[in-house]
Amino acid sequence: MTDTVLSSATKEVVIGFDRPFVIIGERINPTGRKLLAAEMKEGDYSRVKSDTLAQIAAGAQMLDVNAGIPLADEPRILAEAIQLVQSLTDAPLSIDSSIVAALQAGLEVYKGKALVNSVTGEEDRLETVLPLVKKHGAAVVAISNDETGISEDPDVRFEVAKKIVQRAQDYGISPSDVVVDPLVMPVGAINDAGRQVLRLIRRLREELKVNTTCGASNFSFGLPNRHGMNASFLSMAIGAGMTSAITNPLHEPEMAAVLGANTVMGVDPNCTEWIRKYREPAAEGEEGRRGGRRRRRNA
Amino acid sequence: MTDTVLSSATKEVVIGFDRPFVIIGERINPTGRKLLAAEMKEGDYSRVKSDTLAQIAAGAQMLDVNAGIPLADEPRILAEAIQLVQSLTDAPLSIDSSIVAALQAGLEVYKGKALVNSVTGEEDRLETVLPLVKKHGAAVVAISNDETGISEDPDVRFEVAKKIVQRAQDYGISPSDVVVDPLVMPVGAINDAGRQVLRLIRRLREELKVNTTCGASNFSFGLPNRHGMNASFLSMAIGAGMTSAITNPLHEPEMAAVLGANTVMGVDPNCTEWIRKYREPAAEGEEGRRGGRRRRRNA
Numbered sequence: 001m002t003d004t005v006l007s008s009a010t011k012e013v014v015i016g017f018d019r020p021f022v023i024i025g026e027r028i029n030p031t032g033r034k035l036l037a038a039e040m041k042e043g044d045y046s047r048v049k050s051d052t053l054a055q056i057a058a059g060a061q062m063l064d065v066n067a068g069i070p071l072a073d074e075p076r077i078l079a080e081a082i083q084l085v086q087s088l089t090d091a092p093l094s095i096d097s098s099i100v101a102a103l104q105a106g107l108e109v110y111k112g113k114a115l116v117n118s119v120t121g122e123e124d125r126l127e128t129v130l131p132l133v134k135k136h137g138a139a140v141v142a143i144s145n146d147e148t149g150i151s152e153d154p155d156v157r158f159e160v161a162k163k164i165v166q167r168a169q170d171y172g173i174s175p176s177d178v179v180v181d182p183l184v185m186p187v188g189a190i191n192d193a194g195r196q197v198l199r200l201i202r203r204l205r206e207e208l209k210v211n212t213t214c215g216a217s218n219f220s221f222g223l224p225n226r227h228g229m230n231a232s233f234l235s236m237a238i239g240a241g242m243t244s245a246i247t248n249p250l251h252e253p254e255m256a257a258v259l260g261a262n263t264v265m266g267v268d269p270n271c272t273e274w275i276r277k278y279r280e281p282a283a284e285g286e287e288g289r290r291g292g293r294r295r296r297r298n299a
Numbered sequence: 300m301t302d303t304v305l306s307s308a309t310k311e312v313v314i315g316f317d318r319p320f321v322i323i324g325e326r327i328n329p330t331g332r333k334l335l336a337a338e339m340k341e342g343d344y345s346r347v348k349s350d351t352l353a354q355i356a357a358g359a360q361m362l363d364v365n366a367g368i369p370l371a372d373e374p375r376i377l378a379e380a381i382q383l384v385q386s387l388t389d390a391p392l393s394i395d396s397s398i399v400a401a402l403q404a405g406l407e408v409y410k411g412k413a414l415v416n417s418v419t420g421e422e423d424r425l426e427t428v429l430p431l432v433k434k435h436g437a438a439v440v441a442i443s444n445d446e447t448g449i450s451e452d453p454d455v456r457f458e459v460a461k462k463i464v465q466r467a468q469d470y471g472i473s474p475s476d477v478v479v480d481p482l483v484m485p486v487g488a489i490n491d492a493g494r495q496v497l498r499l500i501r502r503l504r505e506e507l508k509v510n511t512t513c514g515a516s517n518f519s520f521g522l523p524n525r526h527g528m529n530a531s532f533l534s535m536a537i538g539a540g541m542t543s544a545i546t547n548p549l550h551e552p553e554m555a556a557v558l559g560a561n562t563v564m565g566v567d568p569n570c571t572e573w574i575r576k577y578r579e580p581a582a583e584g585e586e587g588r589r590g591g592r593r594r595r596r597n598a
Contacts, residue, residue, distance in 0.1 A: 194563030232559025260531025264493030
């Protein structure tokens with residue numbers, strides 16, 4: 001039973017064993033989104049705003065915020081984006097950057113306990129990111145690669161994760177505040193990627209007893225029907241013990257897979273969430289019956 | 300590595316660890332299908348024929364054949380149905396009845412090595428069904444309940460399965476010819492049904508080292524969006540080690556979940572089956588491009 005508690009000024013979200021899976025919305029990220037990148041660089045956060053509202057409406061419990069724009073003032077932009085997002089939603093945030101100064105700027109304006117995304121097993125990352133995480137009382141995503149790159153051997157990735165957890169403890173950060181990303185590889189390139197990562201997720205949960213997260217959609221890279229493949233992968237990763245994912249909550253097949261997996265795992269008491277989402281409007285009263293299949297207004 | 304080899308006169312299908320999941324089509328079953336029951340009783344097998352062809356076209360590797368019609372001559376009807384189905388497809392069959400004389404009649408006309416569905420842990424069933432399975436060199440589905448009913452405790456169900464496997468060995472039937480049905484309960488009634496059965500599937504595979512099957516759709520009984528829930532459940536059951544299911548291959552969400560799970564488990568080399576099923580027609584040549592999104596003729 002490991003709980004990672006994240007918070008905004010007014011709301012807590014817990015990533016944990018035997019709890020509903022936590023979806024961290026991935027959309028606020030200019031990587032590969034030219035228009036968003038150009039707008040954020042100019043101080044136009046209208047799309048950040050709409051992405052915030054849409055992801056929360058779609059069921060994300062947390063949001064990842066990234067401002068990685070080439071040749072831009074990333075620390076300032078990230079801090080501004082975080083302040084805007086926190087003014088729009090009480091969902092806790094993941095502060096996402098590969099630049100330590102940007103993580104620092106984000107943490108300084110953040111209200112609550114953030115998830116810092118991320119630290120790797122590389123020495124220089126460990127030595128700069130972990131003190132920052134400790135100073136701000138945050139939690140951190142630990143990516144299981146190091147100076148030697150990403151090993152295809154899940155047991156090597158396990159050892160890297162273990163090293164990060166131990167080093168975090170040296171800095172006074174509890175293992176429950178380290179959320180390990182086992183690194184999801186594309187199955188179209190590495191045929192054994194699924195089996196590898198399921199095995200690693202199971203070991204991280206049973207042996208290292210940490211929470212886990214991943215960029216789930218990477219699994220289906222290059223394949224047709226990516227949503228279908230992501231759905232199977234997410235359900236199976238949850239079955240193996242994964243407790244959160246950084247993914248796109250606007251994709252219905254993936255969200256259905258997560259809700260279904262929650263029910264299979266016994267963390268949707270009386271199937272309440274599943275029934276709330278999928279019951280027929282006709283069963284809800286006269287209006288629904290007369291109007292046929294309508295979208296529910298408060299869904 | 301446990302392989303259960305089933306066959307028709309000309310084709311083998313293997314249910315096994317580290318192999319593609321085997322779908323046993325469930326449609327040829329008059330239970331709850333009044334029209335089919337009435338037709339079969341009158342010797343009209345036209346619907347049995349169309350169900351056979353449709354299920355094979357949809358990707359079933361085996362078919363279950365059941366002729367359980369009240370006040371009908373079940374042994375004769377089952378034998379006739381089996382002969383018809385075997386004249387239409389080379390897929391191996393599961394011979395499904397609770398009446399021993401019907402199983403016997405089916406086995407006597409069956410060409411190849413059938414899967415007998417089923418034996419339970421009840422003494423009278425063990426003593427009548429197992430000798431029949433041995434005599435015909437068949438394999439058997441072992442349902443993990445006994446005289447005391449179906450236990451909600453997965454460890455009790457494990458012990459029942461173990462007893463059946465041992466008793467089968469006493470009759471000279473190899474454990475690799477016993478396919479255990481752990482019994483899937485509806486999660487709408489038993490909140491812990493998913494976790495229970497995943498744990499049981501894992502134990503059956505790792506400790507008892509047997510293949511498994513189940514009536515997957517029972518899981519979603521009473522819930523909305525049953526296909527979505529079945530899809531999550533099937534993916535997760537495959538992740539836990541389940542190797543076959545008796546289900547409806549005409550339901551696309553479930554079939555996508557199974558194909559996706561095969562890919563995640565590394566048993567779809569180069570994602571060949573996934574790509575074959577889901578690639579865009581446009582990628583296939585001029586015709587597809589001109590015609591837009593068309594169904595492929597040979598899909």
